[in-house]
Amino acid sequence: MTTTPAAAGVCPFTGRSSALPLDGNPHVPTPALAEFRENGPATPIRFADDHEGLLVTQFGMAQAVLEDPRFTQNPRRFLLGPPEGEVHDVDQQAKDALAVADILSLDGDQHRRIRRSVTARFSVKAARGRREAVRGFVTETLDAFLAGPNPGNVTTDLATPISVRSHCLVLGVPDSHVQLFGDTFAKPTTTQRKFDVIRELLELVRLSPGDNVFSDLIASDLTAAEVEGLAWVLSVSGRDSVAYMISMSVLTLLKHPEQWELLKREPELLPGAIEELVRYNTMFLTVFSRTALEDMEIQGVTIPKGQSVTVSPVGANRDPERFDDPSTFDITRDSAGHLGFSHGPHGCVGQQFARVQITEALTQLLTRVPDLTLIDAEFESPYPLASYLPTYEAPPVNVIW
Amino acid sequence: MKIEIDAAACVGAGQCVLTAEDLFDQDDDGIVLLLNAEPDESRYAAARRSAALCPARAITIHE
Incomplete structure (x- = not known):
């Protein structure tokens, strides 16, 4: 059986597909995603470079695409346009590093080899081994937060510092450089500045290796360019997502006080609650676009070679075929298997450590x-995007105690 | 039931260990280890769930 993708997203006046609508936030995603999903597994969508791709909003199709090796991560295609110029405005050493070790743009065996140089530090055991340290960071950050102005802003003064310290711990950034790391990677700076700081940090870790990711990279058989590139991608990824999820979790639970109360009474519900928090607050409107390496058919959709296909985790995690009454936040539902950490070979490598921090x-x-x-806190308006990817940015979450 | 793993496909996400620690572990590189290929019936559901949650489809259940 072969069907063509549904026509949702095609403008009835011009016959042209529409761009990704951005009129949503994590609690009320853009209604266009639901329309697309109801009309079929994949919807034509107009990219900033004016090519027409397919946007996947149904859970089953999303999962199938993300785990299918017949897609490549290349070329990089951006729904909303490429990142603002500066990515190319770096020295040659950084260009070389980005070219060989940006793990999100690699495929197959090359990707597996690079990914496996870091999986050891993100296993369940490794993540649990850092639990005590993370607990200490949370205690200290919360002490400072509660000693500070009341009301306080969870996003800037609790979630961000916890994420910075935890990220530094796993990467191997020494305590003396946590502030520098936060100033460089949790605030806007140029890509060149980030690379300069990464080189400084790698040099420090080289002199004093330990039980951390940077030490593993240095000790591995990766080339210098791969080490620098991977250090870059691991420094710019994951930290922001944990901060986002802590902020949005506080916001969501306090907005549903009966579920906050339930968690206080029954803390054993927390692991399941975290899966639901990640599903309900999914950060990624889309993950990186894939391109078909051959003609194929997935779930009845014909996909020709060269077709770009882009999965929306926000769309898939609200698919009523997969999650009953998906717009209802319910910490007692079984949300495991959601696509909040994506799926397939490029699924989040740090997800167990993220769970520990949250x-x-x-x-x-x-x-x-x-x-x-x-x-x-803002619930009604569309949220700004944190990145060209596109991902949601957490708003200020102001609380009293 | 017989559980089969494909360590070459594993991406080290750890979902199997989180779901069924008595059946799966991760080696020093974070790659899946099968602790019990033929679990008791009481663990069938956990085994199936681990396979379903694996992002790399590295776990196959033969029933």
Whole structure:
């Protein structure tokens, strides 16, 4: 059986497909995603470079595309246009590093080889081994937060510092350089500046190796360019997503106080609650676009060689075929298997460590600040995008206690 | 039930260990290790769930 992709997203006046609508936020995703999903597994969508790709919003099709080796990550194609020029405005050494080790643009065996140089530090065991340290970071950050102005902003003064310290721990950034790391990677700076800092950090770790990712990279058989490139991608990825998820988790639970109360009474519900928080607050409107390496058919959709196909985790995680009543936030539902950490060979390598950080942050808030109350956060307006990818950016989450 | 793993396909996400620690572990490189290929019936559901949650489809259940 062969069907063509549904016509949703095609403008009835021009016959041209539409661009990705951005009128949503994590709690109320753009209604266009639901329309697309109802009309078929994949929808024509207009890219910034004016080519027409397919946007996947149904869960089953999304999962199938993400795990299918017949897609390549190349060429890089951006729904909303390429990142603002500066990525190319770096020295030759950084260009070489980006070219060989940007793990998100690699395929097959080359990707597997690079990814496996870091998986050891992100296993369940390794993530749990860092739990005590993360707990300490949360305690100290929360102490400072509670000693600071009341009301306070969870996003800037709790979630971000916890994510920076935890990220530094796993990468191997020494305590003396945590502030520099935060200033470089949790604030806007140029790509060249980021590379300069990465080189400084790698040099420090080279002199004093330890139980961390940078040490593993240096000790591996990767080339210098691969080490630098991988250090770059691991420094710019994951940290922001954990901060986002801690902020959005606090926002979501305080907006549903009965579920905050339930978690206080039954903390054993927390692991399941975290899966639901990640599903409900999915950050990635889309992941990186794939391109078909051959003619194929997936779930009845004909995909010719060269076709770009882009998965929307936000769309898939609200698919009623997969999650009953998907727009309802319910910490008691079974949300495991959601695409909040994506799926397939490029699925989030740091997801177990992310779970540990979110768990420790929420556990201490639930026990130490049981009367935490949301006073101000944006729910209604579309959220700004954090990146060209596109991903949502967490708003200020202002609370009192 | 017989569980089969494909360590070459594993991407080290750890979902199997999170789901069924008595059946799966990760080696020093974060790659899947099968601890029990023929679990008791009481663990069939956990084994199936691990296979379903594996992002790399590296776990196959033969029933």
